[in-house]
Amino acid sequence: MTQHEFEEQFWRCWRACAIVIGLAMLLLLVTVTFAEARSYVPQPPAEYDRLPVNYEIRHVHPYVIQLRCRSLKAIACAGVPKDPLGKCIILLPYKHPLMSQLLTHEFGHCNGWPASHPNPRRP
Numbered sequence: 259m260t261q262h263e264f265e266e267q268f269w270r271c272w273r274a275c276a277i278v279i280g281l282a283m284l285l286l287l288v289t290v291t292f293a294e295a296r297s298y299v300p301q302p303p304a305e306y307d308r309l310p311v312n313y314e315i316r317h318v319h320p321y322v323i324q325l326r327c328r329s330l331k332a333i334a335c336a337g338v339p340k341d342p343l344g345k346c347i348i349l350l351p352y353k354h355p356l357m358s359q360l361l362t363h364e365f366g367h368c369n370g371w372p373a374s375h376p377n378p379r380r381p
């Protein structure tokens with residue numbers, strides 16, 4: 259191996275390492291950002307923060323939530339009936355680190371908290 263070949267191989271290897279390190283840092287950044295975004299669920303204001311009159315909780319696969327809630331970002335949602343005494347159907351994942359916050363959030367929607375989440379509280 260000549261000096262030139264050695265240098266060429268060294269720099270090729272170094273570039274590959276730089277790309278791998280760059281991708282790893284990007285992945286870390288995305289993970290941290292995602293974790294921060296999911297560190298709490300907005301909670302309903304006091305007037306909507308109570309048990310709904312008539313509700314049913316369904317734990318379903320995340321794909322079902324995305325489909326039924328019509329959003330790829332949805333992690334839970336509530337099907338709020340037009341009839342005030344109708345049953346509010348809450349779709350939740352099987353498990354989630356913030357399950358009680360998700361439930362309180364969806365209870366808020368069952369009680370009339372608009373989907374635009376006005377005046378959210380931090381848990």
Ligand SMILES: [Zn+2]
Pocket residue numbers: 363367373375
């Ligand atoms: Zn919501």
